[in-house]
Amino acid sequence: MKLLIADDEPSVRSLVHVTLEGDEHTIFEASDGVEALEVARSEHPNLVLLDIMMPKLDGLAVCRAIKSDPATSGTVVIMLTAQAQDRDRDQGLAAGADDYFTKPFSPLALLNMVERVREARPGPGGAAPGRW
């Protein structure tokens, strides 16, 4: 399964990377919104973990772009953010995110969540999973 981690904080990317490595995942990283969108479009990851406060293009805009583009709209987008207020959460879901993780998050919960996404995949063909 292909995964994209977009976060401007290298340590956070590193944490996610360490958490998910070992399973046979391909993990991409992006440090700003523009880069994240480029990777999402070029690599068609199954799952995108998106920080909101990122340079150049914030996570909400990236999410909207992914979900509005038919080519990438099947991608599962999980917001992974330090923005913990209700308003932020609503904005995230309104932008089309499939779920919303608030920092600090439990790596175990993240693993479980990724596992569920993999199981929800209809087949190895990598077609759009829809809501999982």
Add this chain to the structure above:
Amino acid sequence: MRRLRVQLTVLLAMLGLLVAAWGATIFLGARNAALLNASEQVKVSRFDELRRTTIDFEMKFVDAETNQRSFLLTGNVDARVRYALARRRADERLRRARALALAWPALLPRIDRVQTSYVKWAKAAEAEIRARDRYGAAAASIVVGQGASQNRFTELRIHHTALDQVLTGLQVAAARQQHSTYQDTQRLALYAAVMILATVTLIFAYLRRAVGAPADALRSASGRLAGGDLDTPVELPVPNELGAVAGDLEVMRRRLAGRMEALQRLRELSANVMGATSLQGLCNVALAGLGPEVGAARAALAAVDQRGRLQLRALSGFGDPEMAELIVKADEEIRAALPLRDLYVGQVVGIADVGDLARTAAEPVRELVARVGSRSLALVPLVSRGSFVGLLGLFWSERHPLDQEQEALLGLAGNQIAGALAAALRYEEAERAAGEARAVFYAIADGVLLTDPAGRVTAMNRAMELLSGWTEAEVRGLPYAEVVPVEEEGSIPIRPEARPLARAIATGEPASDQGYGVDLVTRDGRKVPVAVSSAPILDPGGRVVGAVDVVRDVSREREIDEVKSALISTVSHELRTPLTLIHGFAELLVLRDMPVERQRAAAEEILEASRRLARLIDDLLSVSRMESGRLVLDPRPLDLASVVERILSPFRAMATRHAIRAEATSGLPVVWGDPDKVDQILTNLVGNAIKYSPGGGEVVVAVERLHGAGNADLVQVSVRDQGIGMSPREMGQLFEKFYRVDRDEVRRAGGTGLGLYITKRLVEMHGGRIWVESRLGAGSVFSFTLPSRDGLVGRGSR
């Protein structure tokens, strides 16, 4: 004035006398006549008898002579008898006549002559008869032939005839005399009648003149008065009671006319005073209306103010402006001198001589009285609806005691003026309140706009002018929604009927739009975030007569709110990010088996994140203490050059890629600062210089003396690096809280966004200044100043 009675009495007395005199006259005349008639009657009847007797006497003696003759001729015895009878009768008649004639002495000689001749005839006749008897017929004829008796008889007849003539004359005279008496009586009666007629006419004329005509005149005059004609004077120049009545009527008429006029003036006064809105105007009108009526030349008006004190408010007729000032100045003393107790119960008080008032009053009043030149004063209390609202003073130059009529007039006028005064005071109060409202309206810092019930602008305050860009004059009468259009988020115009003002007008209840996202569109198209609240303006009956729209510019609040929100967001982010790393790596260490080197890396991440968190908490506490004023400097003299050296040494040990050096000019003054805080400032700047020059290079800290203006010598410290530098845009908010230059290198370097903010605050707390010069990719120079010790004298510090 009892003349009429006297006149009538006299008149009656005269009438009485007249009647008495007339009666007496009649009585006397009648009695006279009666008396006269009685004696005359006797006389007449005697006279008649006398005449009859003499005539009878003639018939008898003629008869006797005839029979004597017949006897003589014939010797007839019968004739002789008849003769003797006739003779006896004739004798008898003659005696009777003689007796009757005694009443008329003038007749007596005549009768005596007749008697004498009768006696002679009788002797002759007797002699012839005896002759016949003796001598027979023949002898008788001879004797007769001699004619002795015949002659005697003729003589008798002559005398008798003479007597008869006298008697006839007497009878005519008597008749004439009787007629004359009757005529006298008649004349007397006529005179009396004429006199009475004349007197009655006189009396009538007199009465008519003295009573009748005046009474008629009085009647018509009283009729006129009753009919309301007060203009025609009552004139009756009669010097009696009626004249006096007329005089009284005239006085009454004049008084009534005067009162009518006074009433008329009072009505005019009433109309005029009601028109006066200012107290000065009221005073002027009152003087103009009352002055001519009572003769006063000046007036003063005092009113009870809101604190219940009587205060002089207006003067009229005082030509001398200084006088007004004097009166105002002596206000208190004048009040003390007034008989307020009488005035409070509504009594008009006349003071005939102000000198009396002044005698017991305070000095300023005496002075004023001496100067004012008024002798008399009338104080008219102004009582409206039972409460004392003020006082009208009227002044006379001469002594002028009030009469009852004037007092009553002033009392009435006072009622009128009181009503007007109360109205004027209410008007004044309303004006004042309106003025206050206006002042508040225009001074209030929020934009306020008033409209009529149709939503057309009637007024707009300065704040609203500034906010909207329109002026009040331009927008009066325009629909308010055109003047201050509002939009929701996303530039969607809010329909006028949905706005608070329209709701307030529709419901009669206050309404507001306090939610976020309402923008006012100004005249030049700018958008200003606003909060709008409106309320209806209600009349006493609860009808909506307009509305008020209060538009508050909330851009500052919105800004603060946004800053606050951003701050919370940032702090949350800055706290959660290290916490995420600590939590995540710790959980991985606990749950997952990892090679030792990976475990070490994780632990290092945890350690670094913990430090970062601790730093952040320190910084936040510093900021909080600085902002709340709890951070206090502990200043002392510092040798800045040695401080810099001390700070740099640990950096030199750590930063192997950087050449760190200090440059200090000689003769630096001692600065005045808190050693810990100055350390913090330098550490921050030097740390930043190293952090943001990841490629290494030179870091230079230069210390030099600046000769500032006056005696305020400064020491300037500059920290220069050869690092990544900044664009002008990036420098804009550099010293603000939580500002981070939005760039990867910066982000990688980590940081809370508080360092430079704290540094700036610390420099400023020392009385210094901090600034930056930089070019993107060409390094930065952060400089700050600290005052020398001399320059700090008297400045004080926190």
